[in-house]
Amino acid sequence: MKLAIQNNKERDITIVGCGFAAVALGISLKKAGLNNFTILERSNEIGGVWRENTYPGAACDVPSRLYSFSFEQDYPWSLRYAPQKEIFEYLKHCIDKYSLTRHIRLGMEVTKATYEDDAATWSVATKSGEEITTDIFISAVGLFNNPSIPDIPSQDTFKGSQFHSARWDHSVELDGKTIASIGSGASAIQYVPELAKISKQLNVFQRTPQHIFAKGDRANAQQDQSTTLWQKLSHRRERLQLFTRFEKNSRRRSSEELTQKSAEAFEKYIHSLVDDAEMLKKVLPDYPPGCKRGLRSDDWYPALLKTNVNLIDAPIDTITETGIRTKDGEHHDVDAIIYGTGFTPTAFLTPMQITGANGQDLNHTWRDGAEAYLGISVSGFPNFFMMYGPNTNLSGSIIYMLENQARYITKCVKTLERTNARAMHVKADVQKRFNDEIMEQLSKTVLVHENCRSYFQAENGRITTNWPGLMLDYRRRTHRVRKQDYIYI
DSSP: OEEOOOOSSSOOEEEEOOSHHHHHHHHHHHHTTOOOEEEEOSSSSSOTHHHHOOOTTOBOSSOTTTSSOTTSOOOOOSBSSOBHHHHHHHHHHHHHHTTOGGGEESSOOEEEEEEETTTTEEEEEETTSOEEEESEEEEOOOSSSSBOOOOOTTGGGOOSEEEEGGGOOTTSOOTTOEEEEEOOSTTHHHHHHHHHHHOSEEEEEOSSOOOEEOOOOOBOOGGGGOOOHHHHHHHHHHHHHHHHHHHHHHHHTTOHHHHHHHHHHHHHHHHHHOOOHHHHHHHOOSSOTTSSOOEEOSSHHHHHTSTTEEEEOSOEEEEOSSEEEETTSOEEEOSEEEEOOOBOTTSTTTTOEEEOGGGOBHHHHTTTOOOOBTTTBOTTOTTEEESSOTTOBOSSOHHHHHHHHHHHHHHHHHHHHHHTOSOEEEOHHHHHHHHHHHHHHHTTSGGGOTTOOOTTBOTTSOBOSBOOSOHHHHHHHTSSOOGGGEEEO
16 A cells, blocks of 8 residues: 655655664654654664663664763763663653654654656665655665574584574573673673573684773773763763764774784783683784774673683584584584674665666665775765775764765755756766765775775675775765765656
């Protein structure tokens, strides 16, 4: 059946996803006087990754003062690094304060979106069978919405419980059990220390060691949670300091000297914690810091040194009815298997099927790796925009990047109004020139190190996720819409 979103003279805007990206965009649109938008969320609750990731110890690895909107900084965070529940509540707070609730439709999973050439509109289909006609279609689904579970032989034969960390099964009793954790990335370094406290035995299966620096988390003092004028000024000073620090860290990836200094700092740090030679062999990476996602934890290495924790770096051969067999022939009996194996960030927008002008399939267009102008617009896909699109991920606060993207998309909508055009899409040569430039910049960073394989890269090795430069550079590029960069219909 056909579902009309709103019927007035304003352009219809449909946004998919309801995490930080959609909230940023919704607020930006409302501030610009654009109220004819609907946010479609597949779940029955808002929140995105901060709704879904409820594993023990789940928290942000960017300080709270920076992992928040610039226009909504004075939130009473309890910790320097906010836990999952507080971030989830923060999102709800922003939705309520900026009156977004009426724009949100829950339980609406988008399966495909098709551009109608003659009408210059988008036809958006949902899993429930509803069809929405809209003028502007915007993806705000992010990179970390599809869990990645490795294909291991005989997985289905295991008689115990097994689940991905992003789909934590809280009904499974883990106290006093023997547990296998597969993976040692951003999620695992948070839940492993918590499981180490309650498990009889915890086997951590590690494919590749990570550079994990001290986090330095702490509780915020009561006065830090107040909103007096003095504290507001203090919050902004702290935010500026954090922003500057992350900008400096971004420079490390393109500087051999700074990368070497970071490597030396890590070696000093790890030797201060670990003096066992065999353990050191397991936890010391053979690639430079920065080529994978930067990780921080105060608890990871101490957890690995506990007597009930076993770090296993032998490759997994198969899963059996009772546990995991590694390729060295050893069998590890376990009661439960937890996959801390991350997501599929290079598979942008999947499983949605998006078809642009003249029947162009986006998956086919991106067969050699996803690309977009500013990570926002794709040539041949009129009135289609993305939040957190290709090459917009970074080591600092993604919230800052999302604010810039939201502002830019809002300006695109305003440009359509001023030009009285039905649709707009970026010129192919503009998109190519932009992507050639950032690929050249990325080729000079540590991200392409020969020993480094990360989720930043597509299967062909192309880096399709990360922004190569500073956050301020991205802000400059998205400060205004260059009319000459687009084709108008």
